[in-house]
Amino acid sequence: MKKFIAIIISIFLLFPSANVVYAEGGYCGYSRILTTDTGFYSDMNGSYLKFYLPYGYYVKVLEVGSTYTKVSYMNETSQFPFLTGYVKTVDLITTDKIPVSPYPLLSITVVSDDVLFSDSNLNYSKIGVYANSLAVYYGEIKNANDEELVYVYCNGYLGYMRKSAFAPFVVPTHPDPIQTSYSESENVSVTKQKNSSMQILVVAGISITVVAIVYFLFRPSDKKRIEKEDEEDYIR
Known part of the structure; x- marks a missing residue:
């Protein structure tokens, strides 16, 4: 036991x-x-x-x-x-x-009066927002009605506003260019392969260790093995 x-x-x-x-x-x-x-x-x-x-x-x-x-x-x-x-x-x-x-430190301008909502379904309003207000851009989403929304910080509140309420804008490209070449994809792939290989080695090492523990705990001692062999010789 x-x-x-x-x-x-x-x-x-x-x-x-x-x-x-x-x-x-x-x-x-x-x-x-x-x-x-x-x-x-x-x-x-x-x-x-x-x-x-x-x-x-x-x-x-x-x-x-x-x-x-x-x-x-x-x-x-x-x-x-x-x-x-x-x-x-x-x-x-x-x-x-x-x-x-x-x-993205992007300020966008409201061009028509609108409402800032706490949810993307536009069910719960927070504040009214007037034209010429500035808002800080966070991200975008489409709701269940396929309306394009912008998540912003405006007049001290975070929430959703209709994208159509803003002057046209483009999120600036990050100053550090992204390499989309094959080499970058290859580096990501190699990293994943290395992680997989390491996991396989760890599992193999653990398995060998467990087998060794089982063997040493349950193997018969030398004394018991000799006594068993003597008993078999005596029976013969």
Whole structure:
């Protein structure tokens, strides 16, 4: 019984939880948005999509998860309050460098009176917004009625406004160009292959260790083996 318990304890010690991605010392860095459909979610299960993040910019990584990663977006200032949310882990490419201008510092102009809403379905209004007001751009989304919305910070409030209420605008390209060549894709692929290979080696090493533990715990001692051989000789 003691041997059985020892085996169980050994296996639990050797196999960490598969649902957690560990980072030494608590990882904190930046990840770049490399697709136009990278969503920023309010919850860790990805149930509520807040908006799509602008291509080429960054989020700050707070906690890496196997499916969704907790991030912050925008700087914490009076003009650009930050948001905390979640992004699919597979959509993120981390960098060790501190990026220059990680967020889009874009002010857009309201050209027609409108309303700022707290939800993308435009059911709950916060404030009325008059023409010639300025708003800070965060991201965009289409609601269930296929209306194009912009998530903004305007007159001290965060929320959704109709894109048609603003003068035409273009989100500026990030100053650090994105290399879309095959070499970059290859680097990402190689990194994934290295991670997969490392996982295979770890699993193989753990399996060998467990087998060795089982063998040494349950193998018969030399004394018992000799006694058994003598008994068999005596019977013959």
